[in-house]
Amino acid sequence: MYENAELQGPQLSENNDRRVTPWGRKMRRWKLDELPQLWNVLIGEMSIVGPRPERAYYINLIAQQTPFYIPLLELRPGITSLGMIRFGYAGNVQEMIERMKYDLIYLENYSLRMDLKIMMSTLRIIFKAKSR
Numbered sequence: 001m002y003e004n005a006e007l008q009g010p011q012l013s014e015n016n017d018r019r020v021t022p023w024g025r026k027m028r029r030w031k032l033d034e035l036p037q038l039w040n041v042l043i044g045e046m047s048i049v050g051p052r053p054e055r056a057y058y059i060n061l062i063a064q065q066t067p068f069y070i071p072l073l074e075l076r077p078g079i080t081s082l083g084m085i086r087f088g089y090a091g092n093v094q095e096m097i098e099r100m101k102y103d104l105i106y107l108e109n110y111s112l113r114m115d116l117k118i119m120m121s122t123l124r125i126i127f128k129a130k131s132r
Contacts, residue, residue, distance in 0.1 A: 010057045014091050031126050037079050049115040050078025051103040054096070061093045062100065072103050080122040082106040082114075 005011075005019035013020075020028065027033045040046040046053070051072045054062070062069045083102035090096040106114065 010055055012058075012091055013089055034079055041079065045076075047076040047078045049080055049106075049110075049118050050075050051081050051100075051106070052084055053077035058093065058096060062096055065093065066097055066100070068104060069097075069100055071107060072100065075107060080118055082118055085118055085121045085125070 001019045001024060002021055011019070024033065037046055041048055059069070059073070081103055082105060083099035086102045087095070087099040090099050106118075
């Protein structure tokens with residue numbers, strides 16, 4: 001992103017986001033912008049599969065609207081998730097709540113088999129190179 005891209009506070013990504021540099025757009029298209037998070041996986045701060053981490057600003061907004069988000073904070077955040085596979089990137093808080101429903105399904109049913117299915121689906125998405 002360009003320097004000082006969020007001077008007016010936290011913002012969510014959108015299609016043709018003006019804050020993203022041309023190189024950043026290419027990286028995002030191929031999900032290369034997620035590579036630094038592999039370090040977080042290696043040091044144990046994140047998992048490969050788990051609910052996508054949100055910034056505290058958005059966690060507070062979501063929690064004000066629904067108490068169901070709080071249990072997701074017990075899981076280690078992930079690079080990919082059922083919510084990302086089924087819903088994709090959220091453009092506003094309401095969409096974050098919709099995506100959260102898939103992550104709650106993951107919380108209730110998570111298993112190695114489900115993780116493997118999510119990882120395979122993620123690879124398919126990466127190779128299609130679709131993104132915001």
